[in-house]
Amino acid sequence: MFVKRLCRSAFLSIKFWDGLCVGKQVGREFSHTTCTQTCKHQSSPIANTEKDARVFSSIPGPKPLPLVGNIWRYAIGQYSFDQLHTSGLKKYQQFGSIVREEILPGVNLLLLYRPEDIEHMYQVEGRYPSRRSHTALEFYRLQRPHIYNNGGLLPTFVFSICFHRRNGPEWHRLRQALQRPLNMPENIRQYIPGIDTIAHEFAGLISASVKTAKTSPDFLEDLSKVFLEFLGLVTFDTRLGSLEKNLTTDSCPYKLIKAAGDTNNEILRTDNGLQLWRKWKTPSYKRICRSQEYIESIALEFVNAKKAELLTKNFAAGSQKTLLEVYLTSKDLDVKDVVTMVADMLLAGIDTSSYTMSFILYHLAKNPLSQEKIYLEVKQFLPKSNSVITSDILAQLKYLKAAVKESFRLNPISIGVGRILPEDASFSGYHCPKNTILVSQNQVSCRLKYYFKKPLQFIPERWIKGDPAYEKVHPYLVLPFGHGPRACIARRLAEQNLYILLARLVRQFRIEWHGAELDVRSKLINRPAVPLKFNFIERTDS
Numbered sequence: 001m002f003v004k005r006l007c008r009s010a011f012l013s014i015k016f017w018d019g020l021c022v023g024k025q026v027g028r029e030f031s032h033t034t035c036t037q038t039c040k041h042q043s044s045p046i047a048n049t050e051k052d053a054r055v056f057s058s059i060p061g062p063k064p065l066p067l068v069g070n071i072w073r074y075a076i077g078q079y080s081f082d083q084l085h086t087s088g089l090k091k092y093q094q095f096g097s098i099v100r101e102e103i104l105p106g107v108n109l110l111l112l113y114r115p116e117d118i119e120h121m122y123q124v125e126g127r128y129p130s131r132r133s134h135t136a137l138e139f140y141r142l143q144r145p146h147i148y149n150n151g152g153l154l155p156t157f158v159f160s161i162c163f164h165r166r167n168g169p170e171w172h173r174l175r176q177a178l179q180r181p182l183n184m185p186e187n188i189r190q191y192i193p194g195i196d197t198i199a200h201e202f203a204g205l206i207s208a209s210v211k212t213a214k215t216s217p218d219f220l221e222d223l224s225k226v227f228l229e230f231l232g233l234v235t236f237d238t239r240l241g242s243l244e245k246n247l248t249t250d251s252c253p254y255k256l257i258k259a260a261g262d263t264n265n266e267i268l269r270t271d272n273g274l275q276l277w278r279k280w281k282t283p284s285y286k287r288i289c290r291s292q293e294y295i296e297s298i299a300l301e302f303v304n305a306k307k308a309e310l311l312t313k314n315f316a317a318g319s320q321k322t323l324l325e326v327y328l329t330s331k332d333l334d335v336k337d338v339v340t341m342v343a344d345m346l347l348a349g350i351d352t353s354s355y356t357m358s359f360i361l362y363h364l365a366k367n368p369l370s371q372e373k374i375y376l377e378v379k380q381f382l383p384k385s386n387s388v389i390t391s392d393i394l395a396q397l398k399y400l401k402a403a404v405k406e407s408f409r410l411n412p413i414s415i416g417v418g419r420i421l422p423e424d425a426s427f428s429g430y431h432c433p434k435n436t437i438l439v440s441q442n443q444v445s446c447r448l449k450y451y452f453k454k455p456l457q458f459i460p461e462r463w464i465k466g467d468p469a470y471e472k473v474h475p476y477l478v479l480p481f482g483h484g485p486r487a488c489i490a491r492r493l494a495e496q497n498l499y500i501l502l503a504r505l506v507r508q509f510r511i512e513w514h515g516a517e518l519d520v521r522s523k524l525i526n527r528p529a530v531p532l533k534f535n536f537i538e539r540t541d542s
């Protein structure tokens, strides 16, 4: 029992949000030659019922060795934690559309490729969907009860060699209270003018840098700044000044981006392995502590300032409160909850958005015809480059949204999501025991010929009803924000920000790619592996 727990603790979490991981090679061959539309792996849907289910141990998968399971295959390079999607594809080719991998003795991963199985995973995820990650972050927060009530949204449950405690009910309480305001469209729409202003300023800076030939060595840095500026507006009701020229390393925006990045980098290291940081402050854990101390100091400063402002503020009847105001005046949340939410947003909102935007711009730069279509669409609504973007305009940008979806299909920020099976269930006709670690393989399946025509090509038209290229696609294949009660809490906000920034950039510039082939490196999420080298050419009618 002890050994089993040790192994679980040592490995249990693979990557972000527990199975959520990897990716790479934006344009490289990802489909495989052996599996086609008639692939034997993809037989007709199999009912996920317990009746006649085959035993778990008969699920195909790499054969484990005694004491070491399958972990040795990663050590010799047969599979790779840095390239889980290529490893995922290899396993699919070898074993089929459901794969059991006993990674360490007693620790089973179940890789799901069929959208029917992915759908079923969400159906049986339970009231408190659980994916194990951010354990050190939770540990840190639980040591600071004067600032946090709990571990926050990102972690799921504590599991260690000695104890196993699910924090589901506490997560659920927090999630419910935070989610409700985010579900109200008017709460999200209110940010359109502010976000648009920032996007406009950002385009102005690009324009100036092109004129003075002072472009940054990696456009990802610029994207991080603009997405932090968006977040500052939404989470703190303020402009952080991230777009100011010559940001110094001791400026707040610089330090926030670094603190969020450093924490995210250490999450994997601290989730995997023996979790020695529970006893000793390892260098990784210390870096998390330092970064979190900074993030929480900023969060406390802004949240307390807003709280003080609210003491004297009278809201006119029917006036729109900002999200921060809604949270701070909610009966279901206290200041600690709000500080936790703000800190989680800073951790989850910068890299996800800037990496996503990197991939979108890359695909558009490589597909000038699609880029031109977006430009023509946007120009209808923004006749001048300084015309303002409204919610009505955003609602009509159909091609632009199709392009974003297509980029998500090819380059999601994670391979899929992880879930810990709360009860016994069946997948593809196999019985699976409770506590199996499920890892959906959306990223792999989304590049298979079996599910998409010309799967490696960037074809936004496949998402547009009425277009000859339109395809009817299983709804559980492209899920870049996850799904269900544990899905990304800020999806609407994130999409709105992406649409506004993309519309602004394409309206003002023709974008070309001058970098190396864009690979993806699997960090906590899928990160562009090479510096982003775009050329922005000002349009003559801008």
Ligand code: HEM
Pocket: 017, 131, 153, 154, 175, 231, 344, 345, 346, 348, 349, 350, 352, 353, 356, 413, 414, 417, 418, 480, 481, 482, 483, 485, 486, 487, 488, 489, 490, 491, 493, 494, 495
């Ligand atoms: C394009 C941008 C983004 C993408 C693709 C994305 C994607 C995701 C995914 C895949 C998950 C895990 C879902 C699951 O397990 O089912 C997630 C969770 C989360 N995201 Fe996002 N996200 C994005 C932007 C943001 C932003 C801007 C914020 C905050 C302002 C945010 C806050 C969160 C939080 C707090 C969670 C944890 C929710 C929970 O476990 O209850 N995300 N996101």
